[in-house]
Amino acid sequence: MRGNKSYPQPWIHTNFTGEGYSFTHMKRLLAAQLKSVLGLTTSAFLAMIIAISMPLSRTVELKASAQQAGISEEESVIAVVSAAAPAVVSIVATRHEPIGWQRGCAHPLFREYLEKECAGSKLGGGETETELAAGSGFIISSNGIIITNKHVVDIPGADLAVITHDNKRYPATVLLKDPEQDIAILKIDPPAGGDGLPSLQLGDSESVQTGQTIIAIGNALGQFSNTVSKGIVSGLARSVLASGNAGAPEYLDRVIQTDAAINLGNSGGPLLNLSGQVIGINTAIIQDAQNIGFAIPINTVKDDIKRVTR
Template identity: 50%
Template sequence: MEQKENNGGGDVQTYTVPMQSRHKHQAFLFIFALLAGFVGGLFSPAVIKLYEKYNTSLSQGGETKLPSSPSTTTDQPLLDDNRIVNLVEKHSQGVVSIVISKEISQMRRYNSMDFFGGFPFFSPFDVPKQDSDTTTKEKQKIGSGSGFFVSNDGMIVTNKHVVSDEQAEYTVIMQGGKEYSAKVLARDPNNDIAVLKIEGSDFPALTLGDSSALKVGQTVVAIGNALGEFSDSVTSGIISGLKRNVSAGSGFGMEEKLTDIIQTDTAINPGNSGGPLFNISGEVIGINVAVARGAENVGFALPIDSVKRVIDQVKKTGKISVPYIGVRYVLLDDEIQKANNLPYNYGALVLRGTKMTDFAVIPGSPADKANIVENDIILRVNGKKIDADHPLTLLISEYVIGDEVTFSLWHKGKESDVKLTLEERK
């Protein structure tokens, strides 16, 4: 018998299978069939007997225990469910809804969900649009968000964009419906964080965790005022990523670069802004802040470690004081490096502004005292490299007033380290 084979090199080879070989194959198959028939005949009575026994047991409603293989336990999902239930029962009372009200003209409303592209904040606003033929004013609810207690005497943390309107009134609603008038103590100029205060005592303050210890894949739980309508909404998921950098916008001209934040697939929605993100132990490890538009289950939270400093400062001083060094600068990249023949493609180039009064270094500032001058390049802050993802302002915000920091500096063709003490921005 003649067959053809392609050997992969383009040539076709021809070979012949002897008829004798084919007869041997036929004989082998015949013997195999006989053996299979013999074995089947030998065991078929036992198989039939087992079937009859199993069928009889089913018809009589009995239970037949067949040999079982090792199986996975179902205890773990139940254990996780119980932990989430316990978390909610123990800690949900520390989460509040924040209602935003304002005395405004009769207005027709439009949907505030028409966000910019990218990663919008959870907008708290159902923004009214003025009708030109009406002048009557009345107090209206214009938005809502979430927050949580960080002290027993009524201090509450939320997002700055939730309480950004200085002319609005803010009401805190606790679980059970009790309402309190709230005062905004401080808004952080560098981060999307704000602190409110209500009068009273013995409020259920939540425990703050350690966001530096987070791992991708661990379980997290969000509680908040979803869509501004469903208070105490609970969702769970996992941490999808860490140290994400995104630009978030509210749709009303507010836009902020969020750096080193937490990504989660936990279902969170507008109205959840400012609400807590818990680990499974019931510790707050983040503050829900933004969601990816046009995507499913891509949300973001500020790590709680970046918030602790703000909370401590407000508790001690009643305000948020921001440190500064007193320079104007341009972040370097490949393009600026090549255009100006600079030795680095990273760092902050100290440069004056367009006006005569836009000094490169503010007289009397910490930078001035450290002898930093125009055209110097600040390369690192305490060893951390300055680049687009870690601009100088962000690195400085990690410290408090009075801290001494070391700048790695390129000055007149040489690299050196200088120390300066951070002061409060006036």
């Protein structure tokens, strides 16, 4: 936290459950026999079972596909970031507050003892714009529809502004706050006479696979806009009880787990696949862990988008 500025994102994870492994009866019998014959410890044996049960043929097919395309993963990441970054925005919440003696004059107790100053002394007065919080979002249509997390914008009495990739600032209006999900939809007005704003394509989060490469982009710490991190999908269908600031804990169901670095200020930013499509909304982290973050699957927000665009 810096000064009066806070970062209401990502949510801090407090509890979670995940998927388990299941084996058929025949696999269990075979596993017991192998373990007995090979004399392996339980941990070593489980590691071997997981390794030998990987779909090797599919892995070979994926590698062959990448090789045929003639594009390295590094080149893919650079291309995705170059294309996606202009549609990723910073979201700031501000409030106009009195300065100088005016701050004291707003309180009855101080006003009683500062009557002369409060009557118009040159020692103070006026207002200043205080930045309360900062987060991330991404544009999904050229007319300025923006997706973010609800906890990024749910700040009573605050004015919201969106700062685009070219450092232009736009006042933002909240179109929707999902009552059940940590999702909000904003609207800004694009410049008149132009081609509209750059936007991102939404992918299909149902097709996401554990182990695939992903990219996160966001306004890290509210200071470093369009910060890029890369990782993999570490798990699917996680259930998370998350909380942040003074807000009540919120249950996030069937979220995507990733090891890509997600920092304070990243909430609401996109999680992208190597095709440049949004597959998730970066939302939560485990505070005391190493690179365990969570993103809301993008399919979850599609019904909300229909509500505000039809």
